[in-house]
Every structure is written in C-alpha cells, then in structure tokens.
Amino acid sequence: MSRLAFTFACLLLAGVCTPALAEVFTYVDADGNRVYTDQPKPGNAKRVEMAPLNKMPAVKRLSPPRPPAKAPVEPPYQVLRILFPAPDSVVEDAAGNLMVTINSEPALLPGHSYRLLFDGTQVGQPGRSAVFPLENLERGTHQLAVEIIDSQGLVVERTPSQPVHVRRVSLDSKRRAQPCKLPDYGVRPECALKDRPEPDNDIPFIPFI
Incomplete structure (x- = not known):
C-alpha cells in the first residue's frame, strides 16, 4: 500500500x-x-466531501412477557363422606351384615364411580350406587374408606379411613337379655316362628257341685 x-x-x-x-x-x-x-x-x-455516517437507532430491549397466572383448580367434589356407619361406631348384627351408605356433593359426574375399601381392600365392583351391602363380617374393628374414580380407574377423590366396630351378638344372648313373648315370634330375628310354643288347648276341668 x-x-x-x-x-x-x-x-x-x-x-x-x-x-x-x-x-x-x-x-x-x-x-x-x-x-x-x-x-x-x-x-x-x-x-x-465525506459520505454521511450510517446511524442505527438504539434498539430498546423489551423484557419477555410474563405468563398469565394460572387460576387455582378447584376439586370437582366439595364433599365426599360415609353417611352410615358413623366414624368409630359400633354395629351389632348377629350375621355380621352392614349396609354402607355414601354421599357426595355434587352427585357423581359422568364417567365417575364409587369404590368401597374395607381394611384397605376393594369390596365388590365400583359403581354409581351410593349403597354397598357387606355380609358376614368378622367381629372386631375394621377400617372403611370410599374413593371416587374416573373411567380410567384413577382416583379423583378419597375419604380418610374411619374405624367401625362389628359386634356379632348371638340370638341366644338376645333371647336371654329380652325373652320372647308370643307377639314377638316371627317379628324379632331371635324369636323364630318354629320356636313358638304351642298354645295350651286343654280346657280346665271344672267339677260340678
């Protein structure tokens, strides 16, 4: 150069x-x-004569927009509970039978089902009925819980486990505690018709004087 x-x-x-x-x-x-x-x-x-200088306007850096705050998702059910038996209650039944009744608010949504757990194990098949009959339960304390599941079997809502005490009183014990009277036969379970005493048809002899 x-x-x-x-x-x-x-x-x-x-x-x-x-x-x-x-x-x-x-x-x-x-x-x-x-x-x-x-x-x-x-x-x-x-x-x-000099060529004019190239001037670039300053670029204003904008901060990225903040994502909109997500609204809290409310659970689909406000209430899920076992109406009967009440928590920690005693159920007396000679055969060990128990009728569990469930309540939810709102009512079950489409595609949802109730599932009853007895001592942590599913009882029967899930369904939309709010009543679960249990039969021949063993004496002692047991745990009840209810779940609401969707069509895929995923748990949507669940109640805490609550204790129930099953007492199977024998029919003989009931009869001893409250003896059967004639109107009780065929009405009270411990007063079977077959055990009803035969009426006394003998006419007392009254001697003529």
Whole structure:
C-alpha cells in the first residue's frame, strides 16, 4: 500500500470515529505529495466531501412477557363422606351384615364411580350406587374408606379411613337379655316362628257341685 493510500485510509477511519461535524481537507505539498488533514494550511487546501455516517437507532430491549397466572383448580367434589356407619361406631348384627351408605356433593359426574375399601381392600365392583351391602363380617374393628374414580380407574377423590366396630351378638344372648313373648315370634330375628310354643288347648276341668 502506498503512503498516500495509507494516509487517506487513516483519515477516513478518523472521520468515522470523529463527530459528524469534523471536516477533512486535502492539498499538494511542496514535494508534490497529496496530503489529507483536518487542519488545512492556507493556500490550495480543498475540503473533501465525506459520505454521511450510517446511524442505527438504539434498539430498546423489551423484557419477555410474563405468563398469565394460572387460576387455582378447584376439586370437582366439595364433599365426599360415609353417611352410615358413623366414624368409630359400633354395629351389632348377629350375621355380621352392614349396609354402607355414601354421599357426595355434587352427585357423581359422568364417567365417575364409587369404590368401597374395607381394611384397605376393594369390596365388590365400583359403581354409581351410593349403597354397598357387606355380609358376614368378622367381629372386631375394621377400617372403611370410599374413593371416587374416573373411567380410567384413577382416583379423583378419597375419604380418610374411619374405624367401625362389628359386634356379632348371638340370638341366644338376645333371647336371654329380652325373652320372647308370643307377639314377638316371627317379628324379632331371635324369636323364630318354629320356636313358638304351642298354645295350651286343654280346657280346665271344672267339677260340678
């Protein structure tokens, strides 16, 4: 690169880096060399027309929009409970039978079913009926819980386990506690018709005087 071209390139770079009002002049010195300068000497110096500087507007950086806050999802059921038997209640039945009754608010949604758990094990098949009959339960304390499941078998809602105490009182014990009378036979379970005593049809003999 010639000295003249190098000098001109430096002045152009200086023009880019200097404010827009800076000017560049050129002239030929006594040795016949062309000189570029921003401080011209009186004489044959001429102003060099510079191309306008490219100006880019500052880009304002915008923060990314915040995702909208998600509304809390309310559970589909406000109430799910076992109406009968009450928690920690005692159920007396000679055969060990028990009728479990369930309540939910709102009522079961389409595709949902009740499932009864007895001591942690499913009893029968899930269904939409709110009544589950249990038969021949063993004496002692047991745990009851109810679930609402969807069509895929996933649990939607569940009650806490609650204890129930089953007491199987024998019929003989009931008869001893409350003896059977004639109107009780065929009415009270412990007073079977077959055990009803035969009526006394003998007519007492009344001697004539």
